[in-house]
Amino acid sequence: MPDPIYMQVALLVQLLLLLLIPLEAALAARGKIKAEYELRDTLANVAVSVGSVFFWGMLSWMYFGGVLYAYHHRWYDIPFTWWSFAIAFVLEDCRYYWFHRISHRSRWFWASHVVHHSSQHYNLSTNLRQSWTSEFSGLTLLGIPLAFIGFNPALVALAFTVNLIYQFWIHTECVDKMPGWFEWLLNTPSHHRVHHASNPRYLDANYTGVFMIWDRLFGSFVAERADEPPRYGIVKNLGTFNPVRIALHEYYAIARDLMRRDLTLRQRIGYLFGPPGWSHDGSRSTTAQLRAAAARVPAYARSAASDLADSALSVTEYR
């Protein structure tokens, strides 16, 4: 096993990054930068973070157990070097993209991930609002294939941690746009604001952790528009700042749906694994339905057409 000093350094970096949160809040309070903090929302973020760290500490053996088992049955022996880290980092980012996409497209996984999207504010403290149930949902097992291939589990964990560290700075409104090449290649505050927005145009977009290539490749990239500021939060926003309710509300909603007596097995599976907003009687709306409804509003339809033109331009520009 490699020296665990890498992980200790990663932990130290994460702790140092936390200092940027009060800095952003203090500068925003003095009107020096664009950022909006609200006391109850921010304290809820911190409280959710404490729970998230606690449950990660208690349940991460499930992830590490799976990864170590896979590594024990690995196909190749890949050494722990800078180049293997570079390859693992790119592959890990691709894994993250699919982990994240599935987290948004299937309600069971969304129940875990929705926590991160449930704030109606968007600032560095939004980083803290993380799931309590990421191990429990089972989706972290997507990390296993890298260990099966033969990447050292410590290398996989390091790549995952560096990926998360990169994503810290993009949770902010105080950075408008980065240079064009940077916006094209990497995830930025602008791209991630879109990801956290609940405007129909912006829903289910920009899943990437670091390299925007995955969103461009798999058709989920949406650019931020100057004429449509992001409206942060979820389609049906929460009416509470209670961290337990924030962390578990969607599981409660799933349980309520599953306990209905008038459903077939197929419909129950739909409520559990179907897209968020799916319902057997059409009484709710999925992302696709919300977008279709918004497209029937003339002003929205006109700007959607101009979106298509913009995305064609962006492909031409960087081809």
Place this chain on the structure above:
Amino acid sequence: MDALAISIGANVALGVVLLGILYRRRGVDEARLTDPDQALGQWRALDPRAHGRATLAADGRAALLELDDGSLGLVERRGRRWAARSLDPREIVGVDATDDGSITLRFADFGWPRACVRIADPALRRRWLDRLGALRAGAGPDARQAVRDA
């Protein structure tokens, strides 16, 4: 385990620091509804084509909506933001009037357990209480139609 304790400790310390920074600005710039169109504008985040009438709470913190499709909605302040929800009879578990002129709604929703709307006009408050009570009493479509027709 050390890393876990350090991480939790760092989060708690961060919470204390943020409390110190943000406490003085608590309640500043809180959102307030001053006009029924503003409430409908917030509702249109859920349904861009919605039209209807809004009854604003006396303190500007919430609004009850009667939409043209016959359904009812609620817009309520969450600090500087607004949250909106449809008043689905299957999710309403209680409608109570309080002495200060408020209507308290309790929902079977873990993420939004209750809402409070203060309506100063007693007649208007009575009308909303009757309407919400009837909505809750009959969750079926026939009952909802009866409420609309009332």
